[in-house]
Amino acid sequence: MIAHLTGTVTAVRPTSAVIDVGGLGLEVACTARALSRLRPGEPGHVETSLQVRQEVFTLFGFVDPTEREAFEMLLGVNSVGPKLALAILSLLEPATLVTAIRTEDIHGLTRVPGVGKKSAERILVELKDKIVRLGVEPEPGTPVSTGPDRPxxxxxxxxxxxxxxxxxxxxxxxxxxxxxxxxxxxxxxxxxxxxxxxxxxxx
CATH class of the missing domain: 1.10.8.10 (Ubiquitin-associated (UBA) domain)
Structure with a gap:
């Protein structure tokens, strides 16, 4: 398993970054928060999760181990794949995700593109008892959705x-x-x- 990458950032794209590690350029699909910390030409570090789907190896990058663990926990939910899990964590950081699950906020979850009502319900049911493993407390007053005036x-x-x-x-x-x-x-x-x-x- 590739647990993390540290090297020189050679490119930052809309949903991924390329990090040069010892002359090897590795593309990593990252959450929005992970991408926001990377700058081309500067040193960069991401926690990673290697996923294999139909013989295709893809690295996913995160700000910290907690975000990575939340990603892998989401993958355990039926019908949630890597891209959808990444999209969820690009909008809901772990503490906000914990809040959404504990308050059963289906509306907040379904505002993530690709998450329908049934998928949101599965996330709530399947992660309700597991989410405590993240060791993250809900953030009081943290808005889960962006509101009707902010798509x-x-x-x-x-x-x-x-x-x-x-x-x-x-x-x-x-x-x-x-x-x-x-x-x-x-x-x-x-x-x-x-x-x-x-x-x-x-x-």
Missing amino acids: LWREQVSSGLQGLGWSAKDAEAACDTVEPLVAEDASLGVAQLMRAALQSLAK
Whole structure:
């Protein structure tokens, strides 16, 4: 098992980063918080989990061991795969996830793209007794959802752009630019919206 990576960050992408370890460039799919701490050309460190699906090896990166353990715990839930678990932790840090599960906040969980009502219910049922293993206490007053006036995709894209080094003002302006795309096609994923936002900033 590859437990962590420490090396020089050579690239930071919308949902992943490349870290050079002894001349070997390893691409790691990371949570938004992990990406926000990585800068091209600078030393970087991520805790990792190696997942194998249909003979494809993929490294997933996290801020700390607790975030990684939450990821692996989510993988134990029926119908939750690596990409969905990563999406959940990109929006709900471990303490917020614990809060959502203990308060049975289905609405908060279903605001994560790809998490439907049935998936949220499975997460609540299957992790209710296991979540204590994280050793994380719920955060009193921590909002699980972003609220009706703040779409979840916007929170993700803005956070991702700021993690890549753009200012909050530029990130919000890019979100404004791609918002019509969401109105036209609500099925667009965050990765697609991130690419569109980056294209708008490059102009």
